[in-house]
Amino acid sequence: MKVLVAVKRVVDYNVKVRAKADGSDVDxxxxxxxxxxxxxxxxxxxIRLREAGVATEVIAVSIGDKSCQEQIRTSLALGADRGIxxxxxxxxxxxVVAKLLKGVIEKEQPQLVILGKQSIxxxxxxTGQMLGALTNMPQGTFASELVVDGDKxxxxxxxxxxxxxxxxxLPAIVTTDLRLNEPRYASLPNIMKAKKKQMDVYSPADLGxxxxxxxxxxKVEPPPERKAGIMVASVEELVDKLKNEAKVIx
Amino acid sequence: xxxxxEIIAQLRDTVAxxxxxxxxxxxxxxxxxxxxxxxxxxxxxxxxxxxxxxPEAYGGSGLPLSVALEITRAIHENGANAxxxxxxxxxxxxxxxxxxxxxxxxxxxxxxxxxxxxxxFGVTEPSAGTDTAGITTTATLDxxxxxxxxxxxxxxxxxxxxxxxxxxxxTPRNEVSKRTDGLSVFVVELREALENGLTIRPIRTMINxxxxxxxxxxxxVPAENLLGEEGKGFRYILSGMNAERILIAxxxxxxxxxxxxxxTDYACERKVFGxxxxxxxxxxxxxARAYAQTEAADLMVSKAAELYDAGExxxxxxxxxxxxxxxxxxxxxxxxxxxxxxxxxxxxxDVERKFRETRLYQIAPISTNxxxxxxxxxELGMPRSY
Numbered sequence: 001m002k003v004l005v006a007v008k009r010v011v012d013y014n015v016k017v018r019a020k021a022d023g024s025d026v027d028x029x030x031x032x033x034x035x036x037x038x039x040x041x042x043x044x045x046x047i048r049l050r051e052a053g054v055a056t057e058v059i060a061v062s063i064g065d066k067s068c069q070e071q072i073r074t075s076l077a078l079g080a081d082r083g084i085x086x087x088x089x090x091x092x093x094x095x096v097v098a099k100l101l102k103g104v105i106e107k108e109q110p111q112l113v114i115l116g117k118q119s120i121x122x123x124x125x126x127t128g129q130m131l132g133a134l135t136n137m138p139q140g141t142f143a144s145e146l147v148v149d150g151d152k153x154x155x156x157x158x159x160x161x162x163x164x165x166x167x168x169x170l171p172a173i174v175t176t177d178l179r180l181n182e183p184r185y186a187s188l189p190n191i192m193k194a195k196k197k198q199m200d201v202y203s204p205a206d207l208g209x210x211x212x213x214x215x216x217x218x219k220v221e222p223p224p225e226r227k228a229g230i231m232v233a234s235v236e237e238l239v240d241k242l243k244n245e246a247k248v249i250x
Numbered sequence: 251x252x253x254x255x256e257i258i259a260q261l262r263d264t265v266a267x268x269x270x271x272x273x274x275x276x277x278x279x280x281x282x283x284x285x286x287x288x289x290x291x292x293x294x295x296x297x298x299x300x301x302x303x304x305p306e307a308y309g310g311s312g313l314p315l316s317v318a319l320e321i322t323r324a325i326h327e328n329g330a331n332a333x334x335x336x337x338x339x340x341x342x343x344x345x346x347x348x349x350x351x352x353x354x355x356x357x358x359x360x361x362x363x364x365x366x367x368x369x370x371f372g373v374t375e376p377s378a379g380t381d382t383a384g385i386t387t388t389a390t391l392d393x394x395x396x397x398x399x400x401x402x403x404x405x406x407x408x409x410x411x412x413x414x415x416x417x418x419x420x421t422p423r424n425e426v427s428k429r430t431d432g433l434s435v436f437v438v439e440l441r442e443a444l445e446n447g448l449t450i451r452p453i454r455t456m457i458n459x460x461x462x463x464x465x466x467x468x469x470x471v472p473a474e475n476l477l478g479e480e481g482k483g484f485r486y487i488l489s490g491m492n493a494e495r496i497l498i499a500x501x502x503x504x505x506x507x508x509x510x511x512x513x514t515d516y517a518c519e520r521k522v523f524g525x526x527x528x529x530x531x532x533x534x535x536x537x538a539r540a541y542a543q544t545e546a547a548d549l550m551v552s553k554a555a556e557l558y559d560a561g562e563x564x565x566x567x568x569x570x571x572x573x574x575x576x577x578x579x580x581x582x583x584x585x586x587x588x589x590x591x592x593x594x595x596x597x598x599x600d601v602e603r604k605f606r607e608t609r610l611y612q613i614a615p616i617s618t619n620x621x622x623x624x625x626x627x628x629e630l631g632m633p634r635s636y
Contacts, residue, residue: 034263070256077260185267188298188311191260 038116077186098130103207128175269328295364309362319500326504502575509582
């Protein structure tokens with residue numbers, strides 16, 4: 001079984017992001033970049049499937065300019081077998097990403113596609129679902145457990161109020177939630193091996209997609225600073241304030 | 251260097267993730283109990299990091315020193331300490347450069363896998379530190395083995411090593427024309443030696459550093475464990491010291507960066523009289539100065555490593571790198587402690603522990619005065635001062 005994993009280059013989760021002075025975007029100058037944590041979980045899950053003998057090949061795909069090859073290389077160092085970069089310029093919105101991924105799926109014919117449920121930069125939480133719709137493949141989003149059984153996959157989903165278990169026919173699309181697994185770190189021998197693994201580069205045209213933007217960013221600004229809290233003297237005072245000042249209970 | 255840029259970025263991530271698993275409280279507990287950080291060392295071993303310098307043919311990754319030092323620097327930058335295991339990286343260099351093919355095949359693959367720990371280097375004696383040629387431990391040939399008698403001190407990690415590189419006198423000093431002749435290097439299998447005349451005694455110190463003194467009482471070493479030629483050991487030992495100094499300099503840079511970041515964060519967060527203390531130039535400037543000092547020292551570390559990797563002489567640069575980096579880390583440590591005020595002395599901030607730990611590097615592996623003597627004599631051509 002071939003598994004395709006999508007990885008996105010994002011600002012490292014440890015970095016405190018700042019808006020550019022002109023409000024056009026987040027300031028990425030000299031900022032540490034990393035694989036989106038949910039994508040890292042997706043890579044880990046795919047590698048575990050291969051280690052368990054369920055998957056035969058793991059392909060990591062990323063969409064972006066040349067710099068996203070770093071994240072593909074990291075995925076290869078973690079254990080993916082080969083990489084694909086779809087070369088694009090500037091920001092790419094979820095619908096375009098989904099269309100490009102559809103193109104890669106048509107080329108590679110994977111049985112399973114694993115994506116992060118969302119990326120920590122835009123937090124859109126759209127690509128997996130759009131990809132499901134475009135490819136007409138069944139989808140299991142927010143997975144906290146995956147079990148492949150023949151031509152079916154059982155996905156345990158984290159939903160409001162509990163867990164939902166779905167059985168999907170393969171090929172299928174799965175997006176990962178935080179508790180699916182704990183990603184490993186790359187060992188030095190695997191980092192060395194990754195250098196020699198194959199990485200193909202496609203243009204959107206190779207995949208028959210025209211990356212057309214439907215969204216325009218008007219302004220990027222930091223959220224307002226949180227005001228200092230206050231100490232209340234009693235539960236009565238707290239309830240009173242929640243009722244009459246914050247108006248969150250009645 | 252560009253061919254390694256990607257590898258370096260990934261290595262730094264891996265080190266950061268390992269250090270994340272062994273954060274402050276792990277080191278505080280080890281420090282209190284004076285315990286060896288075995289779990290941390292095992293994690294580095296499992297990730298193949300300690301085998302970075304061993305050639306690929308023997309199961310390592312065959313990386314140059316300029317990449318290896320990114321590992322040690324990152325360990326310290328992330329608040330951990332590499333002293334418990336850095337010697338596993340470079341001690342094998344003596345074996346690699348001067349051992350026979352048979353000796354290398356016997357030991358290096360095990361060292362690369364981490365099953366064999368070669369991280370003890372038996373040179374210093376109570377009466378001979380930097381004056382290495384003055385050592386009095388002897389190894390006398392007796393049939394197919396040497397019999398070793400004498401004493402060593404400040405031998406780090408001997409209790410956590412399977413193998414040790416040992417320097418001993420094989421020809422008495424009055425029978426050689428140069429005092430640096432007549433010294434030989436051996437690979438000692440420590441587990442066996444402990445039952446045959448070797449005693450290891452730990453020394454408690456200001457920091458949690460597994461150092462010991464060793465006593466040899468008719469300890470046999472098979473003749474086949476002699477490295478290279480008998481009597482030429484002094485030169486073999488010297489050739490390993492530059493790598494050690496450069497790696498340790500990189501640890502100092504890592505410490506300095508940790509201190510500077512910790513001090514900066516605290517200076518921005520801590521408010522006194524209604525404003526962050528970092529707004530005061532009296533607090534801000536020493537941190538900025540330590541930063542400048544650290545970055546300058548790091549350039550010398552890079553230069554020394556580049557020369558080393560190119561196979562060129564780098565004694566002066568390795569020494570200067572170690573001295574400048576150790577002074578930078580000390581300045582940064584002192585500034586960090588001062589920035590924290592009383593909290594700097596509280597164990598839970600980790601500052602006092604790192605402060606104690608980084609102090610070592612002005613003394614070991616060579617003290618600042620001896621570096622200055624070396625520079626005065628060999629680089630500047632002034633009269634020998636000792």
